[in-house]
Amino acid sequence: MEVRARAPGKIILAGEHAVVHGSTAVAAAIDLYTYVSLRFPTPTDNDNQLRLHLKDVGLELSWPVGKLKEALPKLNSLSASAPSSCSLETFKAITSLVDEQNIPETNSSLASGVSAFLWLYTSIHGDKAAKVVVTSELPLGSGLGSSAAFCVALSGALLALSESGKLDFTDQGWQIFSDSDLELVNKWAFEGEKIIHGKPSGIDNTVSTYGNMIKFRSGQLTRIKTNMPLKMLITNTKVGRNTKALVASVSERTLRHSSAMASVFNAVDAISNELAAIIQSPASDDLAVTEKEEKLGELMEMNQGLLLCMGVSHLSIDTVIRVALKYKLSTKLTGAGGGGCVLTLLPTLLSGTVVDKVIAELESCGFQCMIAGIGGRGMEVSYSY
Amino acid sequence: MEVRARAPGKIILAGEHAVVHGSTAVAAAIDLYTYVSLRFPTPTDNDNQLRLHLKDVGLELSWPVGKLKEALPKLNSLSASAPSSCSLETFKAITSLVDEQNIPETNSSLASGVSAFLWLYTSIHGDKAAKVVVTSELPLGSGLGSSAAFCVALSGALLALSESGKLDFTDQGWQIFSDSDLELVNKWAFEGEKIIHGKPSGIDNTVSTYGNMIKFRSGQLTRIKTNMPLKMLITNTKVGRNTKALVASVSERTLRHSSAMASVFNAVDAISNELAAIIQSPASDDLAVTEKEEKLGELMEMNQGLLLCMGVSHLSIDTVIRVALKYKLSTKLTGAGGGGCVLTLLPTLLSGTVVDKVIAELESCGFQCMIAGIGGRGMEVSYSY
Incomplete structure (x- = not known):
């Protein structure tokens, strides 16, 4: 079975920069998406690896599951339903797992994106083998929230497995989580964003999770509903x-x-x-x-x-x-x-x-x-x- | 004898448009001038005309003094030391004196400038013959206060004759009026500006008269002194x-x-x-x-x-x-x-x-x-x- 999740990028419609000084800003989802596909090996595949394929940058990475278990021994104490922050110890372990891979040094945010991937994957889904394919309609690092869309889609795909009882497995169209499940996706994605950006505002992942628009001011986010095509x-x-x-x-x-x-x-x-x-x-x-x-x-x-x-x-x-x-x-x-x-x-x-x-x-x-x-x-x- | 006067153009350093809505604006004189030269015919010249030569636009106009007397019979009741507004009756008379001249119709502000000239000349100096030559370093109608500089220089040259006792006739360099005489120049120039612009702010003529800079807000003008070259x-x-x-x-x-x-x-x-x-x-x-x-x-x-x-x-x-x-x-x-x-x-x-x-x-x-x-x-x- 394949689980696919998609999450939109965002734009700031008004208020960038001024928001840092207490003004209101408005962000909105755009219908350009990052797609994450999760596929689990069948017993006959005999592939005991966690594989990540970042299609747009042409990067294929893999980690033997045994190596993940060894590097991240505390994994199984984590719970998918209780998002937690990556500890410094775990972050260091993840960083060395990433550093072993041949990631072009020209793109440091790519390496931090892979770190976020490892943290979210192992925290939500444990140390199981899988093949994860990522594609995106969003240009990287151009302010359209590509990293948040990645974290949201990844968290969504991973949580779909634990939450899947509430969704229709037989429907092959796009399905929406309940608000409480979206809240969980949003929290995990925010933890991923922290690994990539250090101190994210939470705006990008919130817009990507819930879609539509948000107004934000002094750290307060308010979801708003559009009433016109734009x-x-x-x-x-x-x-x-x-x-x-x-x-x-x-x-x-x-x-x-x-x-x-x-x-x-x-x-x-x-x-x-x-x-x-x-x-x-x-x-x-x-x-x-x-x-x-x-x-x-x-x-x-x-x-x-x-x-x-x-x-x-x-x-x-x-x-x-x-x-x-x-x-x-x-x-x-x-x-x-x-x-x-x-x-x-x-x-x-x-x-x-x-x-x-x-x-x-x-x-x-x-x-x-x-x-x-x-x-x-x-x-x-x-x-x- | 020739009397020459020069008056500077202006720029708005800050606050244009916003000043209409109550904000402060700052205007400053620039060292680009409009020059007005007055020369009176000697008895031997036998030229009983008021002549105006606008050198930059290549326009030479003249009115027989007799015609001025006839068209503007109330002239001699005016006083150079008491600036007054042009009455509608006088304005109509002046307009027809201007209309008789061949002024290119493409430039309506030129005609109103000539009207202002006739009003200021005859009000301050009466119906005497003279040759007035105008040159300018300021492009016309481009917002650099060319019309105000013209009105100020003209008023200054005309008033120099009545005020000349206080200036040094033997000095051929540029000389400055006393503040009270400048006030008179400024008031007359404002009357000229009214003929050209209808409802001028008074900023352009004030800057042109006094030089330096002015701050203005809600109709209040404050002269300020610069303390740096700019x-x-x-x-x-x-x-x-x-x-x-x-x-x-x-x-x-x-x-x-x-x-x-x-x-x-x-x-x-x-x-x-x-x-x-x-x-x-x-x-x-x-x-x-x-x-x-x-x-x-x-x-x-x-x-x-x-x-x-x-x-x-x-x-x-x-x-x-x-x-x-x-x-x-x-x-x-x-x-x-x-x-x-x-x-x-x-x-x-x-x-x-x-x-x-x-x-x-x-x-x-x-x-x-x-x-x-x-x-x-x-x-x-x-x-x-």
């Missing part, structure tokens, strides 16, 4: 950025210009709340959708101006804005800025021809374009034989 | 803009997003006040100047982000920003936005080679570049024989 063109500028340095630069600017920056953060807070209110307001006729989209586009443009004011934009982001502006489309950076990904609102009534033109022009600049529905489904699982 | 590259994008429409668009956005926009205006207010404080702070060593310039550059960048947030930027402005950014120079629009002029801070220690490169690149985009010292002298007069 589509974005996500442009990956492929310009690498240092999130920590960008966050620090905003803090430094805030120290230098405290009064102005306090007002800037207030403005962002108002934008996030207005944006969330528009998205949550009851569905109405087509005209109302167009009006809502116009307001959302304006709010995105305003947020982008405020991000420029914080000093976290970038020439590559500006290039995307210029191209989109030719077609009167609203654009803002999403996430850390300084490169990374950029959102362009695609109104419902926009013709496909225009979208194709915009994408062609952006791709000719060397950018990667993806179209994503916003605020959709969270983690789901399916079974096949 | 140089800007002024780039005229030559993109025409509709100031009234831009002001209205900000007001509409404010109605749609009142809470966010209120914070945006507060942020601008803080930026204007901080900028003014830096410029006024006591002069210190070179390092301090560099630090001040860095802060000013950052404040300009922040203000530009907020102007983007108000929706008054433009692709042409963005192009200037991109070019300047290559050389790590800070840029913001000045005035109404939507095209018009753009400021780029030129730090004291910036090499001339870099400045030349930036200018060459901007000019290759079709823009006009001017280098200007900021916060300099106001209206001055000189005599020659």
Whole structure:
């Protein structure tokens, strides 16, 4: 039997950076997923290995089950239903299991992702042999929450086995966990995120687990329900950025210009709340959708101006804005800025021809374009034989 | 004898648009001038005409003095020392004196400038023959206060004749009026500006008259003294803009997003006040100047982000920003936005080679570049024989 789980990536619709200074931010799931497939060897396979195949990066890793037992002797004291943090001792043991593999050094987050895998797999499922295949529609490390989607899908697939009594094994379509089971997935995924990011906000895994959108402020997350279809063109500028340095630069600017920056953060807070209110307001006729989209586009443009004011934009982001502006489309950076990904609102009534033109022009600049529905489904699982 | 007066143009350093909504703005004189020369015919000239030569636009106009007397019979009841507003009756009479001339219809502000000229000339100096020559270093109608500089220089030259007892006729250098005489110049210039703009703010003529800088908020103008040299590259994008429409668009956005926009205006207010404080702070060593310039550059960048947030930027402005950014120079629009002029801070220690490169690149985009010292002298007069 194969268990498959998928979990969506996320975007920040409004409030990045300002959220660090107390403003509200809004994050949303996108319909681009990371897929994790679990397959267990039959007795005739005689394969006593835990195998991990990261298809997108072309990496195949394996650990003999005996080696896992030896390296992680405390495994069987753990419980799948009680998520716990990885101890320093276990982390060191896992790190040496990862270091033995030939992971390209150019990608350190890849190694930490494999560590998270080992921790989640062995904690939830113990030291059993399996073949795990991971594929993703999300570019890695570009701020679209690829690591959280991986942790959520992996936790979901693993927990589906213990929770599977509540799901329909005979249905091969995507099925949704109960809220309490999703809570468990979310907690485990957060533990995985801690291994990858050190001190994650919990936003990415929460959005990936539950889908839809969340508002967050001062560490408080509130799930909200969208009441309108929303589509974005996500442009990956492929310009690498240092999130920590960008966050620090905003803090430094805030120290230098405290009064102005306090007002800037207030403005962002108002934008996030207005944006969330528009998205949550009851569905109405087509005209109302167009009006809502116009307001959302304006709010995105305003947020982008405020991000420029914080000093976290970038020439590559500006290039995307210029191209989109030719077609009167609203654009803002999403996430850390300084490169990374950029959102362009695609109104419902926009013709496909225009979208194709915009994408062609952006791709000719060397950018990667993806179209994503916003605020959709969270983690789901399916079974096949 | 020839009386010459010159009056500077202005830039808005911070706070444009937001000032309409109660924020502080800062305007400064630039060392680009409009020059007005007055020359009176000797008895042997036998020229009984009032002649106006606008050199930059290649326009030569003249009115027989008899015609002025006839059209404006109430002239002699006016007093140069008591500035008064142009009555509707007089305005109509002046308009028909202007309409008789062959002024190209493509430039309606030129005609209103000529009306202002006739009002100021005849009100201050009566119906005497003279030859008035106007030249300017300021591009017309680009937001650099060319009309105010014209009104100020003209009023200054005309008042120099009545006030000349206090100035040194034998000195052929530029001389400054007393504060009370400047007040008179400023009031007359404001009356001229009313003929050109309908409802001017009084900022342009005040900066042009007194030089230096002013802070203004809710109609209150405060003159401030700069304590540091400051140089800007002024780039005229030559993109025409509709100031009234831009002001209205900000007001509409404010109605749609009142809470966010209120914070945006507060942020601008803080930026204007901080900028003014830096410029006024006591002069210190070179390092301090560099630090001040860095802060000013950052404040300009922040203000530009907020102007983007108000929706008054433009692709042409963005192009200037991109070019300047290559050389790590800070840029913001000045005035109404939507095209018009753009400021780029030129730090004291910036090499001339870099400045030349930036200018060459901007000019290759079709823009006009001017280098200007900021916060300099106001209206001055000189005599020659």
